[in-house]
Amino acid sequence: xxxxxxxxxxxxxxxxxxxxxxxxxxxxxxxTFQVHDGLEARTTITELRPVVVVLDLHLPNLDGExxxxxxxxxxxxxxxxxxxxxxxxxxxxxxxxxxDFVLLKPISFRQLRDLATRLYPSLSKE
Amino acid sequence: xxxxxxxxxxxxxxxxxxxxxxxxxxWQRRKVGNWVYPFVLLTLGAAIWANGYALEIASLxxxxxxxxxxxxYFGITSVPxxxxxxxxxxxxxxxxxxxxxxxxxxxxxxxxxxLVWTNETHRLIWETLTIAENSDFTGLRITHGLLFWLYWIxxxxxxxxxxxxxxxxxRNNPAAFRTQNLMLILATLAPWIGNTLYVTxxxxxxxxxxxxxxxxxxxxxxxxxxxxxxxxxxxxVARSIVMNQMSDGMIVLDNQLRVVDIxxxxxxxxxxxxxxxFGKSIAEIINNDQERMKLLPAHAAPDxxxxxxxxxxxxxxxxxxxxxxxxxxxxxGHLVMLRDVTAYKESEKQLLEARDxxxxxxxxxxxxxxxxSHELRxxxxxxxxxxxxxxxxxxxxxxxxxxxxxxxxxxxxxxxxRQVNNLLDMxxxxxxxxxxxxxxxxxxxxxxxxxxxxxxxxxxxxxxxxLDTPTIVANKVQGDAEKITQILFNLVHNGIKFSDTGCxxxxxxxLRDDEWMFSVNDQxxxxxxxRQETIFDPFEQASKSLTNRQRxxxxxxxxxxxxxxxxxxxxxxxxxxxxxxxxxxWLPLPPATELELI
Numbered sequence: 001x002x003x004x005x006x007x008x009x010x011x012x013x014x015x016x017x018x019x020x021x022x023x024x025x026x027x028x029x030x031x032t033f034q035v036h037d038g039l040e041a042r043t044t045i046t047e048l049r050p051v052v053v054v055l056d057l058h059l060p061n062l063d064g065e066x067x068x069x070x071x072x073x074x075x076x077x078x079x080x081x082x083x084x085x086x087x088x089x090x091x092x093x094x095x096x097x098x099x100d101f102v103l104l105k106p107i108s109f110r111q112l113r114d115l116a117t118r119l120y121p122s123l124s125k126e
Numbered sequence: 127x128x129x130x131x132x133x134x135x136x137x138x139x140x141x142x143x144x145x146x147x148x149x150x151x152x153w154q155r156r157k158v159g160n161w162v163y164p165f166v167l168l169t170l171g172a173a174i175w176a177n178g179y180a181l182e183i184a185s186l187x188x189x190x191x192x193x194x195x196x197x198x199y200f201g202i203t204s205v206p207x208x209x210x211x212x213x214x215x216x217x218x219x220x221x222x223x224x225x226x227x228x229x230x231x232x233x234x235x236x237x238x239x240x241l242v243w244t245n246e247t248h249r250l251i252w253e254t255l256t257i258a259e260n261s262d263f264t265g266l267r268i269t270h271g272l273l274f275w276l277y278w279i280x281x282x283x284x285x286x287x288x289x290x291x292x293x294x295x296x297r298n299n300p301a302a303f304r305t306q307n308l309m310l311i312l313a314t315l316a317p318w319i320g321n322t323l324y325v326t327x328x329x330x331x332x333x334x335x336x337x338x339x340x341x342x343x344x345x346x347x348x349x350x351x352x353x354x355x356x357x358x359x360x361x362x363v364a365r366s367i368v369m370n371q372m373s374d375g376m377i378v379l380d381n382q383l384r385v386v387d388i389x390x391x392x393x394x395x396x397x398x399x400x401x402x403x404f405g406k407s408i409a410e411i412i413n414n415d416q417e418r419m420k421l422l423p424a425h426a427a428p429d430x431x432x433x434x435x436x437x438x439x440x441x442x443x444x445x446x447x448x449x450x451x452x453x454x455x456x457x458x459g460h461l462v463m464l465r466d467v468t469a470y471k472e473s474e475k476q477l478l479e480a481r482d483x484x485x486x487x488x489x490x491x492x493x494x495x496x497x498x499s500h501e502l503r504x505x506x507x508x509x510x511x512x513x514x515x516x517x518x519x520x521x522x523x524x525x526x527x528x529x530x531x532x533x534x535x536x537x538x539x540x541x542x543x544r545q546v547n548n549l550l551d552m553x554x555x556x557x558x559x560x561x562x563x564x565x566x567x568x569x570x571x572x573x574x575x576x577x578x579x580x581x582x583x584x585x586x587x588x589x590x591x592x593l594d595t596p597t598i599v600a601n602k603v604q605g606d607a608e609k610i611t612q613i614l615f616n617l618v619h620n621g622i623k624f625s626d627t628g629c630x631x632x633x634x635x636x637l638r639d640d641e642w643m644f645s646v647n648d649q650x651x652x653x654x655x656x657r658q659e660t661i662f663d664p665f666e667q668a669s670k671s672l673t674n675r676q677r678x679x680x681x682x683x684x685x686x687x688x689x690x691x692x693x694x695x696x697x698x699x700x701x702x703x704x705x706x707x708x709x710x711x712w713l714p715l716p717p718a719t720e721l722e723l724i
């Protein structure tokens with residue numbers, strides 16, 4: 001029953017990585033959407049209101065950090081869980097309070113899949 | 127031996143005493159310089175000469191007079207020799223005085239001495255000897271033989287050479303030494319004037335040899351040179367050597383700021399000659415030049431640096447100024463030293479440039495490392511993730527034959543990823559751009575992670591990995607799990623690299639409520655004591671004789687240490703060659719305070 005699946009948005013400008021994240025999230029039972037640009041991410045998040053956002057920090061046009069802060073300030077997105085993926089440990093370190101999870105690149109496919117599975121264990125069983 | 131004392135012999139006795147006192151004075155100070163030995167020979171010769179003459183005059187019979195006349199020749203033959211050698215040493219030309227030359231010069235005096243004592247058989251020195259009665263004394267009337275005249279001419283040549291040396295030294299010496307120098311010339315001339323008067327029979331008393339009396343004048347002048355003009359304290363020989371061979375420029379000024387002394391280096395710097403300068407004021411050198419005002423003793427230049435342009439080359443000179451005081455503490459003048467620091471300043475400049483370049487290169491290296499590893503990480507991440515997906519059959523089932531290659535891809539991509547991560551970590555650590563990400567975690571979780579990551583590597587080498595730790599009953603702790611995993615993995619990986627047999631043993635223990643201890647032990651090649659000090663340095667490895675298989679980039683342990691220190695922990699190594707190594711780390715890990723998110 002695909003229309004009952006929870007939605008996850010993958011915000012990652014590297015298409016191959018986005019594809020991997022998509023696969024991991026799908027294996028965890030999510031319906032996935034991808035965007036590769038910061039501005040596009042901003043509008044998609046408010047329209048789609050996904051339960052999980054896999055958010056890369058380094059994005060064209062709009063920085064992932066700005067998006068993260070906007071989500072946290074948006075009352076309608078209070079329940080959205082954010083998994084930040086970043087290669088920059090310094091930047092990642094001060095975002096741990098805002099993000100639900102911070103994963104440092106390189107991110108293993110299994111790592112993300114297992115994390116997403118733990119988020120909503122019931123989904124993957126379907 | 128009958129003697130008769132009279133005024134003449136009494137004055138000669140006094141001369142003897144002075145000359146002998148100078149001999150003893152010199153002998154006691156023979157360490158002062160090479161010139162003291164000829165000085166001793168000279169004064170001792172004079173003492174013997176004067177004493178012999180005193181006793182010759184005082185003797186009543188002809189044979190005793192002849193005996194003492196012969197004794198005098200010990201002095202007569204040694205005085206010109208001593209004088210010549212002394213003059214060479216005093217003028218700073220000791221190098222000329224070789225033992226061979228001394229022997230050649232001493233040959234004729236020695237022959238003469240021999241002939242004097244055997245005169246009765248050949249009469250080559252004295253043809254006739256008779257007693258000459260005078261009003262005051264009884265001398266010898268002598269007709270000199272051929273060899274006497276030969277020696278006499280020879281002695282005068284030696285005297286002349288010595289005097290030339292002293293005149294030369296007089297010309298080259300600074301004012302402070304000129305009086306002393308003049309004293310010495312006069313001291314020598316006195317006895318020879320007396321001698322010439324006697325030998326040429328121009329003496330007012332024909333049978334009286336005036337030369338020993340000259341020694342009395344000599345003795346007085348030498349005494350004056352010693353005590354008034356510090357013959358033994360200010361040694362022009364040493365002065366000329368030190369001053370003119372020193373690499374620093376030196377100017378001595380008196381209280382009126384007149385130039386009293388200047389050495390060759392200083393003359394070169396100012397491009398002037400010595401004659402232009404003596405007695406003139408330093409103001410004439412300065413000639414209102416603001417830069418050279420720094421030379422003035424009262425001028426407090428902030429940097430004490432002075433520049434001279436000589437033949438299109440700029441010499442940078444450092445100034446050292448000292449007040450000169452005498453023993454009573456009275457200000458006597460000033461000393462200005464000029465040290466040419468051009469080469470030093472140039473190398474200092476080059477060093478600074480090199481340092482800037484090194485810093486630039488260092489920064490470039492860090493940026494380059496960060497950039498390269500960043501660029502490498504993304505494709506590696508993709509390879510690793512896709513291989514995992516293949517292994518997890520995301521793209522469909524894989525055959526048993528395909529399993530091993532996929533596993534190999536994953537293992538090696540994982541190793542490569544860690545190496546690249548190490549490089550990036552290193553670059554970030556060097557740039558101080560790495561930060562801790564503190565999250566709550568279970569210690570057993572990270573231990574399992576480490577074992578899971580390292581097992582494929584250990585299996586490849588036929589090693590085992592074991593966790594030697596009692597069941598850890600602990601709540602979550604707060605810390606950077608990622609970095610602790612990396613630390614432990616690096617240590618385990620290190621153990622695997624340097625072991626061929628046995629097990630890598632991981633231990634973990636909670637020491638206090640907020641402190642944990644982890645250790646990794648291997649039974650590998652071990653680390654020598656000397657190398658233990660450097661293994662934590664970047665790009666260092668425990669042994670320089672490593673196989674390619676063991677050789678990594680050499681960053682693992684350096685990162686361990688820096689991460690541990692970043693977490694305010696510490697790391698220690700305990701190792702014995704061919705037995706194994708144990709790396710122990712202590713980390714502050716307080717209990718987790720945040721509520722678990724999942």
